[in-house]
Amino acid sequence: MIAVRDLTKYYGSIAAIQQLNFEVADGEIVGFLGPNAAGKTTTLKILAGYMPPTSGTASVKGYDCISQSLAARHCLGYLPENVPLYPDLTVAQFLDFVAQAKGLDRSQRRLEVDRAVSDCSLEEVKQTLIAVLSKGFRQRVGLAQALLGRPPLLILDEPTIGLDPAQIVEIRELIRQLAGEHTVILSSHILPEVSQLCQRVIIINRGQIVASDTPANLTNQLGRDARLHLSVKGPTSEVEAALKAVRGVKTVLSEADGSFSLEADLDYEVRPELARCVVQHGWDLLELKTQEFTLEDVFMNLVTEEKPTD
Numbered sequence: 001m002i003a004v005r006d007l008t009k010y011y012g013s014i015a016a017i018q019q020l021n022f023e024v025a026d027g028e029i030v031g032f033l034g035p036n037a038a039g040k041t042t043t044l045k046i047l048a049g050y051m052p053p054t055s056g057t058a059s060v061k062g063y064d065c066i067s068q069s070l071a072a073r074h075c076l077g078y079l080p081e082n083v084p085l086y087p088d089l090t091v092a093q094f095l096d097f098v099a100q101a102k103g104l105d106r107s108q109r110r111l112e113v114d115r116a117v118s119d120c121s122l123e124e125v126k127q128t129l130i131a132v133l134s135k136g137f138r139q140r141v142g143l144a145q146a147l148l149g150r151p152p153l154l155i156l157d158e159p160t161i162g163l164d165p166a167q168i169v170e171i172r173e174l175i176r177q178l179a180g181e182h183t184v185i186l187s188s189h190i191l192p193e194v195s196q197l198c199q200r201v202i203i204i205n206r207g208q209i210v211a212s213d214t215p216a217n218l219t220n221q222l223g224r225d226a227r228l229h230l231s232v233k234g235p236t237s238e239v240e241a242a243l244k245a246v247r248g249v250k251t252v253l254s255e256a257d258g259s260f261s262l263e264a265d266l267d268y269e270v271r272p273e274l275a276r277c278v279v280q281h282g283w284d285l286l287e288l289k290t291q292e293f294t295l296e297d298v299f300m301n302l303v304t305e306e307k308p309t310d
């Protein structure tokens with residue numbers, strides 16, 4: 001569905017993205033994840049045909065996003081970071097206007113507007129002026145306009161930004177439902193959002209791709225170490241020293257609440273020995289649990305490891 005080759009964009013002397021290469025297959029839901037200024041919006045704008053790259057190519061369904069922009073744009077619906085809505089129009093008028101701009105004829109327009117209104121649960125505000133809509137409803141209108149014409153690809157730039165927690169849950173649920181019939185690429189810097197919604201994650205930092213895999217594989221890649229959390233009632237420095245001495249334990253960190261975080265070699269089952277160690281010292285073992293690596297750990301690992309080259 002999407003093929004990106006050596007995509008590079010300079011704004012003046014600033015390289016927003018450099019030599020990006022990735023593909024998105026039909027039916028995939030891909031999260032484009034990165035910190036602020038990583039180059040997410042720039043990439044999505046190029047894919048949506050909003051601006052040309054400095055070099056490299058991007059195509060949607062085989063159509064080049066710049067030289068065959070019209071054909072490429074027919075295959076996609078784009079929700080920009082800041083949705084350009086017309087406040088003086090009602091929701092129905094605005095959607096009809098966008099449907100016209102997408103080249104749909106009168107009868108198709110009515111059907112498509114009704115379907116998008118229904119898909120995005122906009123019935124109650126269909127005749128309401130956009131000016132008076134809440135941010136959550138505006139975002140739904142933004143999604144609805146992207147859906148008009150049933151494009152096979154949806155490009156969603158930070159779809160939940162600025163929404164309250166309840167609205168975020170609603171929009172995520174809506175995206176999950178839409179994903180069944182569409183290929184989706186969405187950008188976000190919210191890690192749980194990406195791990196909940198996406199089958200694959202592309203992590204971008206300083207304009208370059210630093211990882212691309214399923215959330216599960218990314219967390220598995222984090223290494224051969226297990227993380228454990230212990231809560232022990234005993235003298236902190238002595239407990240710390242004793243835990244450190246257990247075979248397989250690599251690091252011990254005492255936490256502000258008096259508990260301990262450990263990293264241990266996965267090749268050893270350290271838990272029985274840790275428990276014995278605590279009990280033999282006459283301390284109380286209140287809790288001992290292993291902790292899974294999360295996408296946040298992967299992200300921090302990749303993003304903080306990457307140092308600027310200049």
Ligand SMILES: Nc1ncnc2c1ncn2[C@@H]1O[C@H](COP(=O)(O)OP(=O)(O)OP(=O)(O)O)[C@@H](O)[C@H]1O
Nearest residue numbers: 011014016034035036037038039040041042043189
């Ligand atoms: N129109 C522009 N003119 C000059 N520089 C720009 C322009 N748009 C973006 N940039 C710069 O390009 C880099 C990438 O920006 P971009 O908006 O693509 O990142 P992003 O990952 O979407 O960030 P955010 O999460 O903050 O929206 C940043 O350094 C940004 O300042």
